Amino acid sequence: MKRYLGIFVFLTVMFGVTSHAVQIEFHQFDSKEQEQLYLQLIAELRCVKCQNQNLAESNAELATDMRKKTYEMIKEGKSRADVVSYMTARYGDFVLYKPPFKTKTLLLWIGPPIFLLLSLFLLVKLIRKQGHEKSEALTESQRESVRAALDTKQPNQEK
Amino acid sequence: MSKKYFVPLIGFGALVALLLFGLSNDPKLIPSPFIGQPAPEFKLPKMYKPDETISVSDMKGEVWVLNLWASWCVSCRAEHKVLSRLIAEKKVPTVGLNYKDYGTEDYGDDALQWLATLGNPYTAVAVDTKGMAGIDWGVVGVPETFVIDKKGIVRYKFTGPVYPDAVDDILIPLIDKLRAEAG
Numbered sequence: 065m066k067r068y069l070g071i072f073v074f075l076t077v078m079f080g081v082t083s084h085a086v087q088i089e090f091h092q093f094d095s096k097e098q099e100q101l102y103l104q105l106i107a108e109l110r111c112v113k114c115q116n117q118n119l120a121e122s123n124a125e126l127a128t129d130m131r132k133k134t135y136e137m138i139k140e141g142k143s144r145a146d147v148v149s150y151m152t153a154r155y156g157d158f159v160l161y162k163p164p165f166k167t168k169t170l171l172l173w174i175g176p177p178i179f180l181l182l183s184l185f186l187l188v189k190l191i192r193k194q195g196h197e198k199s200e201a202l203t204e205s206q207r208e209s210v211r212a213a214l215d216t217k218q219p220n221q222e223k
Numbered sequence: 224m225s226k227k228y229f230v231p232l233i234g235f236g237a238l239v240a241l242l243l244f245g246l247s248n249d250p251k252l253i254p255s256p257f258i259g260q261p262a263p264e265f266k267l268p269k270m271y272k273p274d275e276t277i278s279v280s281d282m283k284g285e286v287w288v289l290n291l292w293a294s295w296c297v298s299c300r301a302e303h304k305v306l307s308r309l310i311a312e313k314k315v316p317t318v319g320l321n322y323k324d325y326g327t328e329d330y331g332d333d334a335l336q337w338l339a340t341l342g343n344p345y346t347a348v349a350v351d352t353k354g355m356a357g358i359d360w361g362v363v364g365v366p367e368t369f370v371i372d373k374k375g376i377v378r379y380k381f382t383g384p385v386y387p388d389a390v391d392d393i394l395i396p397l398i399d400k401l402r403a404e405a406g
Contacts, residue, residue, distance in 0.1 A: 133355070155363075156255070
């Protein structure tokens with residue numbers, strides 16, 4: 065609510081106090097449950113016009129209409145499932161921000177965990193491999209040449 | 224050089240291919256869940272005869288077209304000529320669903336003016352002032368065009384303004400095919 069108040073103040077300042085362009089929706093509900101359901105639904109349903117916003121956030125006309133429809137259905141005593149099935153029958157699963165779990169969306173749901181497990185598996189494998197890799201001991205002549213190289217390159221440290 | 228050094232390159236290539244594929248997809252084209260489903264009913268007043276109504280069931284028995292339009296919609300103006308040609312050529316009954324336009328506070332009778340200027344190709348114009356029939360039909364943005372078969376099943380949805388090639392390559396063959404089907 066605070067956020068909307070902010071927007072309201074902003075718009076009022078921007079377009080003058082007499083502006084009538086600002087529309088605030090007031091809804092009267094029969095019960096607290098209905099109101100909760102409404103707020104929950106408009107947060108979970110996507111505005112299909114402005115695809116990256118939900119109904120609560122969007123100012124698009126279509127979102128206004130879809131909010132209105134949601135409100136009307138809830139006032140009629142329709143359940144959450146009724147509203148969701150009404151919307152998906154018209155706009156497909158796309159209208160839901162939380163898509164249902166079914167064959168078509170299987171990859172969407174189980175893809176990330178599978179990817180995580182696979183990454184962890186590969187990571188563990190890599191770490192183990194590095195631990196087991198034995199470094200070969202240098203021969204005496206190699207040691208000599210290393211010492212020689214270190215001595216000549218850092219003469220200062222000998223002092 | 225060991226083959227494993229190519230793995231990141233191949234992975235990167237696959238990612239680029241995936242992103243390119245994503246670019247070519249239009250997110251505005253939401254597949255309509257209505258295809259193959261019975262057309263949603265509406266019963267709305269006619270624009271020219273406000274006492275009479277037009278409903279989806281009135282249209283049963285023949286192949287028909289539903290076109291969602293509004294006078295405030297710029298691309299509807301662009302599509303109007305193309306759509307009129309389709310309607311004249313195929314003599315296909317077409318209901319124009321006037322979406323949130325005629326009778327609204329903002330647009331009044333702009334729609335009447337619009338049709339008077341551009342011509343009225345519609346069999347009937349249904350007035351959906353509140354846009355509720357539009358929602359029933361899953362409107363995202365006008366114009367949208369549906370083809371409904373003899374049994375009242377939605378068979379095709381065209382999102383956006385129909386263009387000449389779409390009429391010749393998609394809509395005309397589809398209407399011919401649907402007309403050949405048993406009613």
